[in-house]
Amino acid sequence: MGSDSDLPVIKKATDQLKSLGIPFEVHVYSAHRTPEEARAFAINARKNGFGALIAAAGMAAHLAGAVAANTTLPVIGIPCQGPCLEGLDALLSTVQMPTGIPVATVAVNGGANAALLAAQILAVEDADLAAKLDAKRKADAEAVLAKDAGIAERL
Numbered sequence: 001m002g003s004d005s006d007l008p009v010i011k012k013a014t015d016q017l018k019s020l021g022i023p024f025e026v027h028v029y030s031a032h033r034t035p036e037e038a039r040a041f042a043i044n045a046r047k048n049g050f051g052a053l054i055a056a057a058g059m060a061a062h063l064a065g066a067v068a069a070n071t072t073l074p075v076i077g078i079p080c081q082g083p084c085l086e087g088l089d090a091l092l093s094t095v096q097m098p099t100g101i102p103v104a105t106v107a108v109n110g111g112a113n114a115a116l117l118a119a120q121i122l123a124v125e126d127a128d129l130a131a132k133l134d135a136k137r138k139a140d141a142e143a144v145l146a147k148d149a150g151i152a153e154r155l
C-alpha cells in the first residue's frame with residue numbers, strides 16, 4: 001500500500017487471503033515517497049517467490065503502475081478513496097495504463113476482489129486452491145439463496 005492510511009482497504013484483501021490459506025506479505029512502499037524501495041521490491045518479487053502483487057493507493061495513485069513497470073508478475077491495482085473526488089482520481093490513475101504495462105484494476109476500495117482475483121490467478125496452477133475458490137462461490141451463492149427465501153417476510 002502507498003500509505004498506512006490505506007490499511008482498511010488492504011485489510012479486506014488480507015482477510016480473504018487468510019481465509020483461503022494463501023501466504024502473503026504486506027508493505028508500505030510509495031512510488032512517490034520511497035521510489036527506490038518500491039522499485040527494488042517489484043524487481044525482486046518473482047525471485048522472492050511471489051505469484052501475484054496487489055498495489056493499493058489513493059489520490060494520484062501511481063504505485064500499481066510503478067510496480068507493474070518493474071515486474072512481469074500479474075499486478076492488481078486497488079484505487080483507494082481519498083479525501084476528495086470519491087476515489088475517481090485513484091481509479092483513473094490506476095486503470096489508465098499505457099499498452100505494454102497492464103494493471104488489473106478492481107473497484108474503488110475493492111480489497112476483497114483484489115485478493116480473490118489474485119487467488120484465481122494462482123489457482124490456474126493450484127488445484128487445491130481452485131477447489132477452495134469453488135467452495136467459496138458455492139457458499140456465497142447459498143447465502144444469497146437464503147436471503148431470497150427470507151426476503152418476503154421482511155416486507
Ligand SMILES: Nc1c(C(=O)O)ncn1[C@@H]1O[C@H](COP(=O)(O)O)[C@@H](O)[C@H]1O
Nearest residue numbers: 002003005030031032057058061062063
Ligand atoms: N498514491 C500514493 C502513492 C503512490 O502512488 O506511490 N504513495 C502514496 N500514495 C497515496 O497517498 C494517499 C495519502 O497518503 P497519506 O495518508 O500518508 O498522506 C494514500 O492513499 C496513499 O496510497
